[in-house]
Amino acid sequence: MKPFFSPLLRALTAHAKNDPVSFHVPGHHYGQALQQELLLDDPTNHPAEWFSSIMRLDVTELSTTDDLHHPEASIMEAQQLAARTFGAEETFFLVGGSTSGNLSLFLAICNPGDIVIVQRNVHKSVINGLKLAGASAVFLSPQIDLHTGLALIPTEGQIEEALIRYPEAKAVFLSNPNYYGMGMSIRPYAELVHRYYKPLIVDEAHGAHYGFHPHLPQSALAAGADAVVQSAHKTLPALTMGAMLHVQGDRVQRDRLRQALAILQSSSPSFPILASLDISRAMIDALGSQLFEQSLTAAASFRKWLDRHSSVIKEMANKENQDTTPFADPLRIVLYDSSDRLSGFELQRWLEKYGCFAEMADPRYTVLIFGINISQKDILKLQQAIIKITCLIEKKAEACASSSAKARTFSDSYTKQRISEPVSFARERFTHTRIRIELDQAEQRIAAEMVVPYPPGIAILYPGEVITSSVIEQIKELSTLGAKFQGAADPSMAKIEVYETN
Numbered sequence: 159m160k161p162f163f164s165p166l167l168r169a170l171t172a173h174a175k176n177d178p179v180s181f182h183v184p185g186h187h188y189g190q191a192l193q194q195e196l197l198l199d200d201p202t203n204h205p206a207e208w209f210s211s212i213m214r215l216d217v218t219e220l221s222t223t224d225d226l227h228h229p230e231a232s233i234m235e236a237q238q239l240a241a242r243t244f245g246a247e248e249t250f251f252l253v254g255g256s257t258s259g260n261l262s263l264f265l266a267i268c269n270p271g272d273i274v275i276v277q278r279n280v281h282k283s284v285i286n287g288l289k290l291a292g293a294s295a296v297f298l299s300p301q302i303d304l305h306t307g308l309a310l311i312p313t314e315g316q317i318e319e320a321l322i323r324y325p326e327a328k329a330v331f332l333s334n335p336n337y338y339g340m341g342m343s344i345r346p347y348a349e350l351v352h353r354y355y356k357p358l359i360v361d362e363a364h365g366a367h368y369g370f371h372p373h374l375p376q377s378a379l380a381a382g383a384d385a386v387v388q389s390a391h392k393t394l395p396a397l398t399m400g401a402m403l404h405v406q407g408d409r410v411q412r413d414r415l416r417q418a419l420a421i422l423q424s425s426s427p428s429f430p431i432l433a434s435l436d437i438s439r440a441m442i443d444a445l446g447s448q449l450f451e452q453s454l455t456a457a458a459s460f461r462k463w464l465d466r467h468s469s470v471i472k473e474m475a476n477k478e479n480q481d482t483t484p485f486a487d488p489l490r491i492v493l494y495d496s497s498d499r500l501s502g503f504e505l506q507r508w509l510e511k512y513g514c515f516a517e518m519a520d521p522r523y524t525v526l527i528f529g530i531n532i533s534q535k536d537i538l539k540l541q542q543a544i545i546k547i548t549c550l551i552e553k554k555a556e557a558c559a560s561s562s563a564k565a566r567t568f569s570d571s572y573t574k575q576r577i578s579e580p581v582s583f584a585r586e587r588f589t590h591t592r593i594r595i596e597l598d599q600a601e602q603r604i605a606a607e608m609v610v611p612y613p614p615g616i617a618i619l620y621p622g623e624v625i626t627s628s629v630i631e632q633i634k635e636l637s638t639l640g641a642k643f644q645g646a647a648d649p650s651m652a653k654i655e656v657y658e659t660n
């Protein structure tokens with residue numbers, strides 16, 4: 159453990175302490191420009207004061223701070239310290255979330271038309287990265303965890319098959335863990351991808367805290383991934399949009415990555431966000447595994463409480479032993495109604511009614527994140543909410559539509575479609591005329607819309623993808639099972655949008 163030391167915080171506070179007068183951007187001039195009386199909504203509530211305290215520290219690039227795109231002072235030092243702590247050779251601070259990291263990686267790795275092997279269940283920033291680079295994706299279906307029906311990364315066998323079929327692929331891109339904190343050990347994947355001399359890129363947006371306590375999963379970087387994106391703001395005490403991109407080895411060209419980051423990141427980055435990344439790293443250095451001890455203990459005792467006190471609201475299996483596969487992040491509590499009377503969305507809404515805001519929900523599950531320094535008061539509030547919701551469920555007669563068996567059936571259909579043909583995300587493709595035709599007539603046409611059945615919320619088709627007969631069957635099967643296709647041009651999926659052929 160080391161003394162708490164944050165060069166970025168030090169630079170910001172040193173600047174603020176000198177009582178500077180602002181003749182520069184941002185236009186709020188350390189909060190001075192804020193018309194406080196307009197923001198006062200009642201005498202006990204002072205949002206203007208809260209805002210002003212943030213604005214006091216809100217500067218961008220000055221001679222006393224540093225330049226994110228050519229760091230030479232506090233940012234350089236902070237990034238170097240982060241690289242050491244997270245185990246990278248080089249770390250880049252991101253002020254646009256993991257979104258900007260994913261976008262930059264695609265620009266750095268691909269030229270237009272290049273192929274990347276990508277798992278199908280990815281965040282939209284990955285698809286946008288493919289579009290930005292004009293690259294093509296070979297999509298791999300996820301493997302489905304039999305116990306929960308949730309999607310994980312593809313199997314090693316699938317990835318190897320894709321690497322053999324597409325030796326020209328520039329990289330393999332995985333997203334691990336999933337939103338529920340479930341993931342696979344990345345080491346065998348890194349070894350496999352490196353045997354084919356390709357870089358393994360991992361979107362580890364939900365795992366910025368990994369590797370810092372024996373009860374937490376190993377980080378993708380420690381497992382050998384070449385580039386890893388982490389949303390520090392999701393699980394570390396960083397401000398929203400604060401994220402990091404870690405790189406090791408020479409399979410990812412760092413000069414191209416630097417250029418991509420300079421294109422995609424603001425020329426006026428938020429120093430409070432950058433400083434919050436540095437503070438998070440400094441807290442890890444100062445406290446080590448102790449930083450996570452309290453929230454891990456709180457999560458473990460909440461689990462025991464739930465087991466004893468709620469007859470219907472249960473937690474999706476969470477194993478303490480991180481050596482098992484798939485692993486589960488002990489700081490994510492995934493709740494569901496075991497009597498199938500409340501959907502995950504309804505449970506989330508009821509929790510909110512009692513003042514507890516979950517991270518996300520789906521038809522089956524509600525996901526809670528236990529953050530660093532979760533208080534006893536917070537847990538008590540959650541327990542009281544669960545007791546009230548349990549009473550409510552017990553009075554509710556009928557089951558809701560989404561049983562776990564059904565959710566699993568939906569997910570099962572994904573195992574049928576394993577490795578796609580390359581799907582082009584070239585810009586010209588998106589300017590072609592779109593027409594709506596009968597789904598039955600769409601075989602071998604190019605999809606012009608994304609088709610995402612809920613559950614499980616994994617895209618069956620991306621725009622640009624060839625519609626095969628098996629995809630048509632899959633859409634029909636899911637539709638018969640009752641999946642919803644929100645956002646589709648025809649939500650009943652009798653018709654589908656395709657690009658007009660010339």
Ligand SMILES: Cc1ncc(COP(=O)(O)O)c(C=O)c1O
Binds near residue numbers: 281
């Ligand atoms: C898997 C995954 N990747 C990337 C992102 C984008 O992260 P950010 O919000 O930090 O831009 C998210 C956001 O939820 C995500 O879940």
